[in-house]
Amino acid sequence: MAEPLDKPQFDALMQRAGIALTDAEAEGIRAASRYLVAAADRVRTPREVAIEMATTFAPQVRA
């Protein structure tokens, strides 16, 4: 399993989000960040640079 975000990174992200946590909450949530770190690693499979996102859309004229 991946390592969670380190405390300075995690604290900075919570501050940016405007979320105030107790120390105990912060440690529990920071520990869970390892799940998302692992997911972020897993979606980075080797791919061509031009591969599109699933959200790419074609403009349409509304009727």
Next chain:
Amino acid sequence: MTLPTIAEAARMIAAKQISPIAFAQDRLDRAAAHNPALHAFIRFTPELALAQARAAEARQMAGTLKGPLDGIPIAHKDIYETAGVPTTGHSRVLIDHVPAQDAAVVRAWAAAGTVTLGKLATHEFAWGGPSFDLPWPPARNPWNTAHFTGGSSSGTGAAVAAGLILGGTGSDTGGSIRGPASLCGIAGIKPTYGLCSRTGVLPLSQSLDTTGPMAWTVEDCALLLDAMTGHDPSDPSSANRPRPDLLSGLNGGVAGLRIGVIRHFHEDDTKVSPAMRAGIAHVGDTLKALGAEIREVTLPPLQDFNAAGWLILAADAFAVHETWLRTKFRAYGQILRERLAVSATISAADYLQAQRRRRELCDAVTAAMTHCDLLLTASQPGEAKPIDQLGTWASFEAPNFTIPFNLTGQPALSLCSGFGEGGLPVGAQLIGRPFEDATVLRAGHAYEQATGWRGMRPAMAG
């Protein structure tokens, strides 16, 4: 009177064998009696229900019934906005929210004549639960009230299984219709993304959110879904295409259908219970005996779908809730506020790589489905767990079987395929090609017709 399905009740109402008013009052009385143990409803709407029932009965007497949903008792998950009736998302954050308008689906079902008994429990904002620190307790499983219903359409699963309503709305972003359908032993379909309007439904993740029906049988899901489809210009995801015919071919059987079992999902990528494994085999064997061809398909690992799916869902959910997290953080229950807080750690690059991976996964499934009409796998790992054994991070700890088809937007049905050692139901999942919801329903209906599971109700539904 044995509790009828929607299809049966529709025939009885048309034949004037049951009164919509008496039927609605009977279900309201039963719901009030069982709700203290089930917590399926967070709010009853008896005045609305009886007004709608009186109108249905007037049409019954006049011979002007609108169709098979006229006079049918239903209820809505409390993320569906209802005009003049609070819509809270089961959350203290929106405890005073009273919408001015009905959600598009609420309006569509009302136009078809349904009788709305109330608003149903949900995991908080369709992601946080089961939680015990919200304004209402979590719904409990009618097969054993010490157990979980699945979520997030928890109240709908419980109320349908207990027979308090004949059908209800769910929503499905990562499995929130199919999970409770599986664990409560009912049927529930996540329709093709874009088939049903989401206008007026509290969002979780707009690129994954899907509205859909839950009911005792697949046939009832087809009847309910038929009243939900159609292009809605107010929903940017709504597909501008003709309404599908979901009903005329429902009894068409499965002869010639090619069904691909994604065996590695439920045997290698993550383990399921013996009962779930037996249930999947039973669905395959039954459909084969009815003329389908069973083959095996291989997709990317289940974990790949879950990695992309949960990154997208979590990042989208954080964006939806960002302002309230700054201003009302302590108004959320512990489970959801902590899930949303950790979602703030996802970078833009993580999110966009997940969306690129999503496209690759969609392509892989599309390629696999050139050789089969339906896919078959588990809906859940097994029976419902005790309600107090689910932790805050359950969504992330083990891959689920449902989010792959939110990523791909395909129609996916959970249907009861047996019972486990603990006496609780298990449900298998059938998946179709986009906008081939009718094929999924046809196969599910064929399976139900060939098996006896629909004759087994929880004791409290008697």
